[in-house]
Amino acid sequence: xxxxRPPSARDESSRDLKVRAAWHYYxxxxxxxxxxxxxxxxxxxxxxxxxxxxxxxxxxxxxxxxGGERIAxxxxxxxxxxxxxxxxxxxxxxxxxxxxxxxxxxxxYAVERMRDGMSxxxxxxxxxxxxxxxxxxxxxxxxxxxxLLGGMTHSRGVNPSAVARRMAxxxxxxxxxxxxPLVVADPALRTALxxxxxxxxxxxxxxxxxxxxxxxxxxxxxxxxxxxxxLPASALPTLREAGVVGDVLCHFLAADGREVDHPLRQRIVAxxxxxxxxxxxxxxASGGERKVAALLAALKALRASALITxxxxxxxxxxx
Amino acid sequence: xxxPPAHEAFEAxxxxxxxxxxYYAEGMTQAQIARQMRLSRVKVIHLLAAARDAGLVSIRxxxxxxxQLDLERQLVERFSLHAAIxxxxxxxxxxxxxxxxxxxxVFLGEQLRDGxxxxxxxxxxxxxxxxxIGExxxxxxxxxxLLGGITHSRTxxxxxxxxxxxxxxRxxxxxxxxPLVVADPGLAEALWNEPGxxxxxxxxxxxxxxxxxxxDLSARATLLREGLLSRSDxxxLRAAGAVGDVLCHFLDAQGHVxxHSANRRMIAVSLEDVRRVPRIVxASGGRRKVAALLAALRALPTQxLITxxxxxxxxxxxxxxxx
Numbered sequence: 001x002x003x004x005r006p007p008s009a010r011d012e013s014s015r016d017l018k019v020r021a022a023w024h025y026y027x028x029x030x031x032x033x034x035x036x037x038x039x040x041x042x043x044x045x046x047x048x049x050x051x052x053x054x055x056x057x058x059x060x061x062x063x064x065x066x067g068g069e070r071i072a073x074x075x076x077x078x079x080x081x082x083x084x085x086x087x088x089x090x091x092x093x094x095x096x097x098x099x100x101x102x103x104x105x106x107x108x109y110a111v112e113r114m115r116d117g118m119s120x121x122x123x124x125x126x127x128x129x130x131x132x133x134x135x136x137x138x139x140x141x142x143x144x145x146x147x148l149l150g151g152m153t154h155s156r157g158v159n160p161s162a163v164a165r166r167m168a169x170x171x172x173x174x175x176x177x178x179x180x181p182l183v184v185a186d187p188a189l190r191t192a193l194x195x196x197x198x199x200x201x202x203x204x205x206x207x208x209x210x211x212x213x214x215x216x217x218x219x220x221x222x223x224x225x226x227x228x229x230x231l232p233a234s235a236l237p238t239l240r241e242a243g244v245v246g247d248v249l250c251h252f253l254a255a256d257g258r259e260v261d262h263p264l265r266q267r268i269v270a271x272x273x274x275x276x277x278x279x280x281x282x283x284x285a286s287g288g289e290r291k292v293a294a295l296l297a298a299l300k301a302l303r304a305s306a307l308i309t310x311x312x313x314x315x316x317x318x319x320x
Numbered sequence: 321x322x323x324p325p326a327h328e329a330f331e332a333x334x335x336x337x338x339x340x341x342x343y344y345a346e347g348m349t350q351a352q353i354a355r356q357m358r359l360s361r362v363k364v365i366h367l368l369a370a371a372r373d374a375g376l377v378s379i380r381x382x383x384x385x386x387x388q389l390d391l392e393r394q395l396v397e398r399f400s401l402h403a404a405i406x407x408x409x410x411x412x413x414x415x416x417x418x419x420x421x422x423x424x425x426v427f428l429g430e431q432l433r434d435g436x437x438x439x440x441x442x443x444x445x446x447x448x449x450x451x452x453i454g455e456x457x458x459x460x461x462x463x464x465x466l467l468g469g470i471t472h473s474r475t476x477x478x479x480x481x482x483x484x485x486x487x488x489x490r491x492x493x494x495x496x497x498x499p500l501v502v503a504d505p506g507l508a509e510a511l512w513n514e515p516g517x518x519x520x521x522x523x524x525x526x527x528x529x530x531x532x533x534x535x536d537l538s539a540r541a542t543l544l545r546e547g548l549l550s551r552s553d554x555x556x557l558r559a560a561g562a563v564g565d566v567l568c569h570f571l572d573a574q575g576h577v578x579x580h581s582a583n584r585r586m587i588a589v590s591l592e593d594v595r596r597v598p599r600i601v602x603a604s605g606g607r608r609k610v611a612a613l614l615a616a617l618r619a620l621p622t623q624x625l626i627t628x629x630x631x632x633x634x635x636x637x638x639x640x641x642x643x
Contacts (some may be wrong), residue, residue, distance in 0.1 A: 001352070015383065015385065016385035016386055016387065018383070019383050019385045019388075019408065022381050023408045023410070023419060024408075024411055026381070027379060027381065027407075027418065027422045028410045028412070028415045028419055029372075029410075029415075030416060037411075050347060052384075054347060056383075057382060058382055059380065059381050059382065060379075060380045060382060061345050061372070061378065061379050061380075062377075062378040063337055063340045063341040063344060063345055063376060064336075064337035064340065064341070064371070064376040064377070067334060067337040067338075068340075068341050068345075068376075071337065071338055071341040071342075072341070075346065127492060157641065165443055203567055
């Protein structure tokens, strides 16, 4: 049997140094500066030794059980999808619980980022409804909230206009509503509505928001869009056939993030994805395993700066 | 000094985990973490220390350098050990207890099995070791403290070491409900005749594993720092040939318990009892403990020695010169 090349003295001494640096740094809690003196090597060399000790598994560090795992997921999401930030909350088998946890995390995120004079664009859905309800009242001057979708004349629970209204109330902000039905029967009416001065003005305003907070829906009966009866569940098979995996602001997306041209597309009154792409910070908040494909499509469709999701969706996204 | 931002006032456990993760797993500097978490540097340092103390950070150095391996092999051979663990000498002598304790905690964590019974000593090394024991599900564990307690202690207390170890694994904890030091040797004898303490002693004899450290007789020994042993007693013990102690039994260089009244005033499970335990693990390091370690190795049929390079070299040098 051909043996492995015996380690050279150089390999061994560098391994020795890595082990020593790891003990000094991780167990003894010495600063890198102190280690560079103790081992008589430069400070950058200490940094490299510690880095390779970690990379080569010479030292393993586990932090705080599940809390640590979520933080690790956040970092992997940031790296994989080119985000500025990711927030991962604990999962639950219960869909509405996931929406509540992600929504609450989104509320915390929004409150921390909101500033005087800022303009916030919001989508809708169960998650953002939870977000709006969880927002702590915090006053901002000259702030505004813009609803990115049309409204519903009647709704049981979730209504885009209500989500925007609640957030505006919580922030003491001006509220701009897209005063049109979310779904119209006649595509021509949609064109006519956008031509209205009030609505075209709103769309311009939407394009200029500082931060847009949206969620995604999957292409299933459990999605709010179909669950609330806004669109007939009978449309689902044709949507899926056309390659739809989910939606952002009621724009249907294929797995690659492309907007699918389906007849329904012409009947939805919502700010366009192109408009959203002009927004400097887009935050996507959605969780649950069933939304993984939709989330992935949304991440491809938009240059999101932040993702707020749960553990199971995070794992799903990272395993793709 | 300006007051810290409002969000620094409350400290979520999540914050500690996050800071620790960024520092230990991501390798970020404290300054980078402070920027990312929008906290002051001081707050980050505080969070990191709290995370370590709360046992949120589990660190394992999985590799050994050649020098360590060589010393371990020599120690096993020379002292007929089952295993030796030698950690790199810390850069500061004051950190010896921390690094050796870390290795002892990791070792103990790996040894624990369902239904096991552990006898434990005390001291700074074991105190530090508690932080390194990994979280694991172990059922039916029991922990027996091998020494009496201290009514008031600043830092390390034998009772606390056993108690905290038991807490970490929801184990039953058995304590020597007596003072560690009594003024009257007759009282020590009378206490051991108490049914409760007799039971405890019987239980201590039946533990599966004993983890103990050794002390020297210098001013820096925990016994002296805590004021449990007077300087004059320490001097008298040294004059009687004592070089250190294991479980508060003062030993001469040959590992014999010295004949001095201090040895009759300490309430601790006897070395005869400990010798019956199938696995005896000693954990101590640092140059100043070499003589005490050597005495303890002669006094107890030790299976595993956990120490640092300095003490390992000292032990090997002393023994080969026939001291």
